[in-house]
Amino acid sequence: MDLAGGTGSLLRRWWHWLLLLAGVATLQWLFRTVDSFPAGLDTFFSDPIDRFARWSQANRRTHWLFTTIFNPFSDAVRVGLNSVESALLWVPWFVLPIAVFLLVARSRNRLQAVVASLAMAYPGVVGLWEVTVETLALMTIAVLFSVLLGVPLGVACALHQRVNQAMRPVLDAMQTVPAPVYFVPMALFFGIGAVPATMATVIYALPPVVRLTTLGIMEVPSQAVEASTVFGASRRQTLRKVQLPMAMPTIMAGVTQTIMMALGIVVLATLLGAGGLGQEVMATLTQRRTGRGIATGLTVVAIAVVLDRVGRAIAGMDRSTAPGRMVTGMAIGGVLSLVLVGRVVGWIDFPEMWDVKAFDPIDDLMDWIRDNLRWFTRGMNDAVIIWFYLPVRDFLTETLAWPVLVFGTAWTGWRVRNWHLAVFIAGALTFIGLIGMWDLSIDTLTQVVAAVILSVVIAIPVGIWAGQSRRVEAALGPLLDAFQTIPSLVYIIPAVTLFTVGVVPGIIASVIYALPPGVRITALGISQVPEESLEASEMFGASPRQTLIRVRLPLAAATIMVGINQVIMMVLAMVIISGLVGGGGLGFETVSAVKNSDVGIGFEVGAAIVAMAMVLDRLTQAGADRFRPPAAT
Amino acid sequence: MVADDWDQFPEGVYEAMRTGRSSRIIIGVLVALAVLASGCGDADEAKPNITLVTNPWTASFLNVAVAEQILENEMGYSVEVINIDENEAMFTGLADGTLDAVLEIWPSGITVGEQAFFDDGSVVNIGELGVIGKIGWFVPRYIVDEHPELATWEGYRSAEAGALFSIAETGDKGRFLGTDPSYSQFDEYIIANLNLPFEVMYSGSEPATVAELDARVSAHEPILMYWWTPTAAVSVFDLVNVPLPPYTEKCGASQAAGDDGVDCDYPEDVIIKAASGKLREKAPDVFEFLNAFTITTDDQLEMLPGAEIDGEDVADVAAKWISAHKDVWSAWVK
Structure with a gap:
């Protein structure tokens, strides 16, 4: 510390804080009478888009753009969806669980095989097989498209530096876009139903497969490529015979992530009229059948379990443990003969064994909770609204002049990274204001901040705990998986009964959805702290507590910041869900735009969410970089 | 434990891919299955698939299920049922034949x-369903019992009425609970034009509205909301309609x-x-059938409680109605 410095050096040290203070004071004074953001571009985007929407609706049956491109394409997708659906329904019911068991059992993990096969049987057992098949068909086609588009794109990125440079910001942006933002434009081109839902899923789920394909190919040792070239292989041959096969495990990891992302959106796709499980969830909840809603939601979890276990089994197979060709052949033959037998005997549909009605007792439990915990949940609800939500929202929209917020955020960007980021932030926020989304965005931002604070307060301690104990981490695993895959509508509607319509149920759903990455990444950061640092700390006589605070946490800080970044992104992805339970803000506006086919507004809301997501993403990433310890020398 | 499996190199798969043996086996199997599938196809190939629309409320599920x-x-x-909101996209779907x-x-x-879709004939009005519906403002009966002045809209002009229905978000004003944004709602205008101390908050979806209604009624608390008849909820939660100023032509134009x-x-x-x-x-026969298809308010009220209260499957409730009213529907089928 420079204690000897005079006013000059103090000024040098503090001038950026003074700049912030001066800027805030001046702007607040200058704009004290200006109420809200002048929405100069209010209809700049929405008008032409609405015109285009009207035009496309009027010309859908006549214009070549539709008759030769979109309509045939959407017919083809529909045929694909229907064929997958009828193929799955054609297979006798007992074949798939058996096939899943055999596939997973190949990797010599009997327990996982049993789990996967039970999960495969679950949708049929509760009588939801036909509905599940609709969702599975949508996912199959969507993932197929994602792979067909994503792998070549990923390869192009890996082989051509320029493509990579062009694609990277696009992929970055795509990963910050909450899924429903894609719904409105898809409805414009493909109308409503399963087709636009499929296409929205494709775009949403694309980034991981592109990214991991690029990564996989780049990771192929250069010696392997050189050797192949030396032996006279063409570039094409090298790619097909050396690079792609060697990158396959990484590509498969990308495909699995893509599948999981697709699974995350299929329930929401009911907003586009996609049918399937999403529709079923909505219908049961409208009838106040919480138990059946949970039963339906668990179907999605079951599918996730099956796909995850099968994916791992395929990718994790190695020759030493894989069964011989004979056994494999017999297994395939066995499954085929089962199909034949089933078809011939006519034992095809799931026998009615059980039903979602088995979950009805949960409804009574819900009523009991409603009647007995009301004093607590209502109190909490009102406290959050009166002491946090209303004051913060009103302070940001009414007390603070909007230029102050733009300036302050840009200043933060400048401090954590550089003036490029500051300019970007100022631009993005001004854009939100100009298109007339300022107040709605602030409303949503307030809710996002509340959800992020709550998630972080829970996730970091739990993550620290899990990072220090393998057993805790293993025990938390399935719970976190369930949090991430169970459709949030299933628990958010009961949350409305407990907390009432408003912003709180949405905040709760966001926290539940955002916890898993927060906990996992924190645990990762803590457990990655090098053993030597810990030993050194113990040698100097530090207590475990001191070791945690002085060594583990600082060394894990950068990773934890990445976790916070992920938490923010997850919370933003839930904005639309809160719109379905009275959260207002951008979420309600999105729901309204999708449901009323208000394309222009839908575009503006989407743009506002994306701008907000990018600002928060860049800010927290820059923050994470600042925590990164200097590379060891 | 399983996470690091990704790092292992699944050589068996690639070898099989390279030799092309297993892909040939798989293709052979698929061809065999396809042949089988076509052999087992149903007899009704000649009849086109019919796609019916349900909108996201129970009565609509029931009519369509029948x-x-x-x-x-x-x-x-063979009938496919698609659930979408009642909006222009639905009319576009009807117009281009995606929906029947x-x-x-x-x-x-x-x-x-x-x-405009009706005007140019791309969507055809095929007659009345037989149900008279009424959207309006509803409160639980105990509100009217305890505050008789709240039986009609005039009672809602006072500040006390606003305070009675207020919640944390609305401060002194009362909350009016709006619903799914795809339903036609004019409550913001009505409240502004009648000068009522109320503020509209939208639940965002029908499940959320029902959950909120359940929460308020179970606690015997005030709630004023957008709802409609015929619905089972009106009897389950014992709701009463609050009449607003009578409908005029000028207001109808608005x-x-x-x-x-x-x-x-x-x-x-x-x-x-x-x-x-x-x-x-x-x-043509489906067109004639749907043209003749009629479900009355009584029919709906007969079916709704089963589906909404007892939680029976919509399909089962519809099947029950069908078997009880053969005389009614046999006239529609020719």
Whole structure:
């Protein structure tokens, strides 16, 4: 510390804080009478888009753009969806669980095989097989498209530096876009139903497969490529015979992530009229059948379990443990003969064994909770609204002049990274204001901040705990998986009964959805702290507590910041869900735009969410970089 | 434990891929299955698939389930049911033939843009469903019992009325609970034009509205909300309609245009059915059937409690109605 410095050096040290203070004071004074953001571009985007929407609706049956491109394409997708659906329904019911068991059992993990096969049987057992098949068909086609588009794109990125440079910001942006933002434009081109839902899923789920394909190919040792070239292989041959096969495990990891992302959106796709499980969830909840809603939601979890276990089994197979060709052949033959037998005997549909009605007792439990915990949940609800939500929202929209917020955020960007980021932030926020989304965005931002604070307060301690104990981490695993895959509508509607319509149920759903990455990444950061640092700390006589605070946490800080970044992104992805339970803000506006086919507004809301997501993403990433310890020398 | 499996190199797969042996096996299997599939196809190949629309409320599920089962079991069609919101996209779907028919359209909700589809014949009105619907403002009966002045809209002008229905978000004002944004709602205009100390908050979806209603009624608390008849919820939660100023033509014009002049009650809706302009050609007997198809308010009230309160499957409830009313529907099937 420079204690000897005079006013000059103090000024040098503090001038950026003074700049912030001066800027805030001046702007607040200058704009004290200006109420809200002048929405100069209010209809700049929405008008032409609405015109285009009207035009496309009027010309859908006549214009070549539709008759030769979109309509045939959407017919083809529909045929694909229907064929997958009828193929799955054609297979006798007992074949798939058996096939899943055999596939997973190949990797010599009997327990996982049993789990996967039970999960495969679950949708049929509760009588939801036909509905599940609709969702599975949508996912199959969507993932197929994602792979067909994503792998070549990923390869192009890996082989051509320029493509990579062009694609990277696009992929970055795509990963910050909450899924429903894609719904409105898809409805414009493909109308409503399963087709636009499929296409929205494709775009949403694309980034991981592109990214991991690029990564996989780049990771192929250069010696392997050189050797192949030396032996006279063409570039094409090298790619097909050396690079792609060697990158396959990484590509498969990308495909699995893509599948999981697709699974995350299929329930929401009911907003586009996609049918399937999403529709079923909505219908049961409208009838106040919480138990059946949970039963339906668990179907999605079951599918996730099956796909995850099968994916791992395929990718994790190695020759030493894989069964011989004979056994494999017999297994395939066995499954085929089962199909034949089933078809011939006519034992095809799931026998009615059980039903979602088995979950009805949960409804009574819900009523009991409603009647007995009301004093607590209502109190909490009102406290959050009166002491946090209303004051913060009103302070940001009414007390603070909007230029102050733009300036302050840009200043933060400048401090954590550089003036490029500051300019970007100022631009993005001004854009939100100009298109007339300022107040709605602030409303949503307030809710996002509340959800992020709550998630972080829970996730970091739990993550620290899990990072220090393998057993805790293993025990938390399935719970976190369930949090991430169970459709949030299933628990958010009961949350409305407990907390009432408003912003709180949405905040709760966001926290539940955002916890898993927060906990996992924190645990990762803590457990990655090098053993030597810990030993050194113990040698100097530090207590475990001191070791945690002085060594583990600082060394894990950068990773934890990445976790916070992920938490923010997850919370933003839930904005639309809160719109379905009275959260207002951008979420309600999105729901309204999708449901009323208000394309222009839908575009503006989407743009506002994306701008907000990018600002928060860049800010927290820059923050994470600042925590990164200097590379060891 | 399993996470690091990704790092292992699944050589077996690639070897098989390279040699192409297993892919040949797989293709052979697929061909065999396809042959089998075509052999086992159903006999009704000649009849086109029929796509019916449900909108996201129970009555609509029931009407469609009745039509679906009769079409499938008595007329040999295979029917697909798609659930979408009542909006222009639905009309676009009907117009281009993606959707064949919708059995429950509330005329008060038809926008100018949607009317255009009827005008150019791409969507055809196929008559009344037989149900008279009424959207309006509803409160639980205990509110009217305890505060008799709240039986009509005049009672809602006082500051006390606002305070009674207030919640944390609305401060001194009362909360009016709006619903799914795809339903036609004029409550913001009505409240502004009648100068009521209320503020509209939207639940965002029907499940959320029902959950909130459940929460308030179970605690015997005030709630004022957008709802409609016929629904089972009116009897389950014992709701009463609060009459607003009577419907006038000028106000009706504002409702149709969706402008801010609305200051009267929602009209009674004579619910109609609509079909794709292409259906008559695609399947004339289905067109005739849907044309004749009628479900009355009483029929709906007979079916709704089973589906909404007892939680029976919509399909089962519809099947019960079908078996009890053969005399009614056999006239529709020719």
